[in-house]
Structures are given as C-alpha cells and as structure tokens.
Amino acid sequence: MENIPKPAVFLDRDGTVCEEVGYLSDIDQLRLIPTAAKAIGIINQADWKTIIVSNQSGIARGYMTAEVVDQVNRQLLNLLQLEGVKVDGIYYCPHHPQGLPPFDIDCACRKPGGGMLQKAAREHQLALDRSIIIGDKVSDVETGQQLNIPGILVRTGFGEGEIKKYQHQWQQAPDYIARDILDAIQWWFNGMTQKPDSAK
16 A cells, blocks of 8 residues: 555745745745645645745856755754654755856756656655645746646745736636635645636
8 A cells, every 4th residue: 555656735935835035045034934834734634745846046046055955945844843744855946047057957847847746756656647736936836737737826925926917817727826825725625626716
C-alpha cells in the first residue's frame, strides 16, 4: 500500500505560505501567513503530500544566492514544524531569461512551466493527475492548467493585484479565488467541484 502514489497540494511560497516582502533574502523577514499552518495541518491530516514550488528569480537577478534561499527555506520548515505541521518538499526555480549567467535560461521549471511539479512527482511518487496547486499569481493557476490540475488563486500576497489585472480577461479562470490558503484548502477538501461565482 505504501507504493500507491499520493496526491499533493502544491503551494507557492511567497504570498501564499509566507508573507510577500519582495525578494525575501533574510530569515528575519520571514513571517508565516497567519492561517498557513492550520491549512497545512488539514493537508497533513488528509494524508496528501505538501509540496512548495517557488520561482526565485532573485537568484538570476543577483539579489540573493541559492544558499540564502536554502537558508530561508530551512527556516520556513522550522517555523511550520513549531506549529506541528510538515512540508514534504520544497522546490524552487532560480532561472530567469533576462537574468545573469548561468541562470539566464528559458527553463521548463519556472512557473507557469510544470517542471518543478513533475520533478516532485517523480521524487515523491505523487499522483499528479489528482493534485492541485495554490498560489497568489496567475502563473500558479496557469501551471495547474498546463498540467490539467485545479488551480486556486489566493487574495494574499500579489493576489488582489492579479485579480484586478486579469479578472476581465481570464483565458481560463481559476477554479476558485480564495481569501487565503486556509480558505483554499477548506474549499477543496469540502468537496467543491463547481467553480463558484467568485472565480468568474
């Protein structure tokens, strides 16, 4: 039974799990979204995997090093562990086409590309077709759409601005627009299957 692939909730990091501060490069800037731990606790209890997938173009732009991103990610895991919840993996993309060498590439891992999710699916034996993605940017939702999995947009972080910018020109609307990560998780695990009016 242990070999049966499990579904995952893929979570964006900045603006979804932790507060958006603009190129988070110092653990002292790290603050959890107030409802994040409770939301991840629900995922844990449902026996789904919790995977964070984050674009970190600040590395390509020279704003921070990969070592700093790793340090922030370790601190994030520590903060969540103190709240009694766990994340099964963190993946990030350091690339940007207009970045500095050697990170100036048009890669498959930068969202809305699905590379990080596909890598996580291989390494954690995930049922990608039964998974979902939650984030504060349209690119998170588009990542889900490319992989044919539900995408939920949260209003925290850049979410409100993204909604104002794109809501009248969705190519494909988010499956749900949530107040925050907890609202997103509660909506999903309460078994909602139809897009509500707030997503249109």
